[in-house]
Amino acid sequence: MNGINLKRRGTKANLRKHRSVFLPGEDQQDMGAMKRFSTLFTSFRGKVNKDRTSKEPDLPASTELSPVEEKAKEQRYASGQFFFEYLVVVRPKKTTDGIYEPQIIYQFPKKDGMVRFQREEEEKTLKALTLFCFPEGVNWAPLTEYPSETFSFVLTDVDGSRKNGYCRRLLPYGKGARLPEAYCIISNVACFGLFSKIFDEVEQRRKISMAMIYPFMQSLREAAFPAPGHTVNIKSFIPDRGTEIISLTRPTDSWLEHVDFSTLFRCLSDEAVLKVFAAAVLERRIIFIAEELGTLSQVIHAVAVLLHPFIWQHTLISIVPEILIDVIMAPTPYLLGVQKRFADQVTDQTELLVVDLSEGRKETFIKCMGDEDTILPHKLKEEIKQALSAKNENSSLEELNRVVPEAFLPFFIKTVGHFAKYIVRHGKDKRGEFQPTNFCKAIESKSTRKFVKKFVQTQMFDLFVQEMEQRPVSQDGTGFFDKKIAEYQKKMREKVKKH
DSSP: OOOOOOOSOOOGGGOOOOBOSSOOSSSSOBOOSOOOOHHHHHHHHHHHHHHSOSOOOOOOOOOOOOHHHHHHHHHHHHTTOSSOSEEEEEEEEEOTTSOEEEEEEEEESOOOSOOHHHHHHHHHHHHHHHHHHSTTOSOOOOBSOOOOEEEEEEEEOTTSOEEEEEEEEEOOSSSSSBOOEEEEEEESOOOHHHHHHHHHHHHHHHHHOGGGHHHHHHHHHHSOOOOTTOEEEEEEEETTTEEEEEEEEOOSOGGGTTOOHHHHHHHSOHHHHHHHHHHHHTTOEEEEEESOHHHHHHHHHHHHHHTTTSOOOSEEESSOOGGGGGGGGOSSOEEEEEEGGGGGGTTTOSSOEEEEOSTTOSOSEEEOOSOGGGSSOHHHHHHHHHHHTTOOTTOOHHHHHHHHHHHHHHHHHHHHTTGGGGEEOSSTTSOOEEOHHHHHHTOOOHHHHHHHHHHTTSHHHHHHHHHHHHSOGGGTTOSHHHHHHHHHHHHHHHHHHHO
């Protein structure tokens, strides 16, 4: 599957824009039109509702805001200023059939005053997300030991909106055999590291009492989400410790704040990462296999960020619940994370890349199409490998966030960085028109031109160009990618002068 063929022209009305999990440089960016799995998720929610018991989970009552306060805070949330929408605590509960089902035992805030349709939709979504917290299915039993793990997933709803789910799953504080719990935060914000710190605080409070979670989350919900590089201070009270100030700092590079490259390069060699990158660039079907949920979510999000400034426009499920395993049969591009216990169910598919991330594996690539090593132009591929050699096993997160983008971003600059010259405008305020034929002809290298002819057929490139066509002339050259292209061109001119 060498990308997909698209009808090049589109109207502004057809560009449906959404917040992305992968922020390309600014605080808020548009997704553009995207091939979503909305229908899939909708049917999944219906399936969950049909299969599961109709008994509602008992939710502890929480102190509600006054109608005026709630309305003001909802307006702030609509503007994207809230940290999160919900915090839920999920735990497997034994049913009358003797099996364990994940159910919500705590929710904050619990909204009232919704009309019936809104309430039903919220209930369906909340029930569905429990399956992402415990994707293994119904095979659970009380445990005395269980390693804590933090992972994330993305929910795409029927209206195309995306929400990020952040989970920490652990064995609750106590003695004897007990069931694990998952703390799950649903947010419009993509910032994995920040929410990991929030979970640290939630976990400390849960050891004392579930009631201790409420005041901290209430303070967090009332705080404005900080701009890149800024800090927000949250007051927190815990018995025996008194009132403390918790500082939450957002990374300066907002488009990197949802990713941890260390997991990707711990699981895969540089050569293997390039093979995966090549398949992702041409929007192929890719399945990652591992037992750890954190490994799956971190690797998939890291692979998606390697495509920056382009955005993966297709199905992305970092952890596929057992009930949704049939998604592997979809003929369209996807990035999927599947637990190793379900590996036998995914390896009988054709025309896809199956990557085993687990320790002690016999082979990394269980299935491939065979041409992954030849997709990228050889010279540019070697340049990426050379740039990646600047990192090592002991590289910090900050070092990786510098080295990895500096290795992959020049690839796109050198292959398609001349795009602006081939967007023709017939008037200052007119929509631009991209000229793909002349754009490809302008590339001197035959191997690079061969690659670009395939890349321009992908939906991620098509949507990127449509955004550029509609961008006001006043904004030309002001974007993150534009600035990096200008820096590269300046460096090349200086190099020529020296010679």
